[in-house]
Amino acid sequence: MPLIEWSDDFSVGIETADIHHKKLISMINSLHQAMSNGTSHEVITKILSALLVYTDKHFKYEEDLFLTYNYPQYEEHKKEHDELLCQVEELNEKFKTSKTCISIEVMKFLKDWLKNHIQETDKQYTDFLNSKGVR
Numbered sequence: 001m002p003l004i005e006w007s008d009d010f011s012v013g014i015e016t017a018d019i020h021h022k023k024l025i026s027m028i029n030s031l032h033q034a035m036s037n038g039t040s041h042e043v044i045t046k047i048l049s050a051l052l053v054y055t056d057k058h059f060k061y062e063e064d065l066f067l068t069y070n071y072p073q074y075e076e077h078k079k080e081h082d083e084l085l086c087q088v089e090e091l092n093e094k095f096k097t098s099k100t101c102i103s104i105e106v107m108k109f110l111k112d113w114l115k116n117h118i119q120e121t122d123k124q125y126t127d128f129l130n131s132k133g134v135r
């Protein structure tokens with residue numbers, strides 16, 4: 001069973017952002033599956049690095065939209081992105097340089113940050129961006 005399942009309450013009303021979020025959910029599910037299957041450290045490191053790269057790319061996509069349309073909550077939103085990215089970077093480094101396993105706590109942390117960020121922070125831009133014609 002996947003750790004997180006996409007449903008309409010994840011939709012932020014912008015097609016590209018929804019596609020990115022679905023991809024992030026699927027990457028976190030892959031990581032969870034790899035963890036449960038006892039997949040090798042090397043494979044898990046690769047998934048985690050890919051998650052980091054994709055998260056960075058996705059955050060930049062949102063931030064570019066905010067700048068283009070002068071989104072009033074740009075600063076707060078970017079701050080949250082920077083903090084999240086920093087946490088995933090730390091996790092990635094820690095995992096790469098040690099032989100530790102991805103724990104249930106780590107999976108819960110990843111799941112919660114994604115879910116909370118999308119459902120609480122990202123959803124705040126829906127009306128604003130939709131009103132600028134971004135869908």
Ligand SMILES: [Fe+2]
Pocket residue numbers: 059062077081117121122
């Ligand atoms: Fe965001």
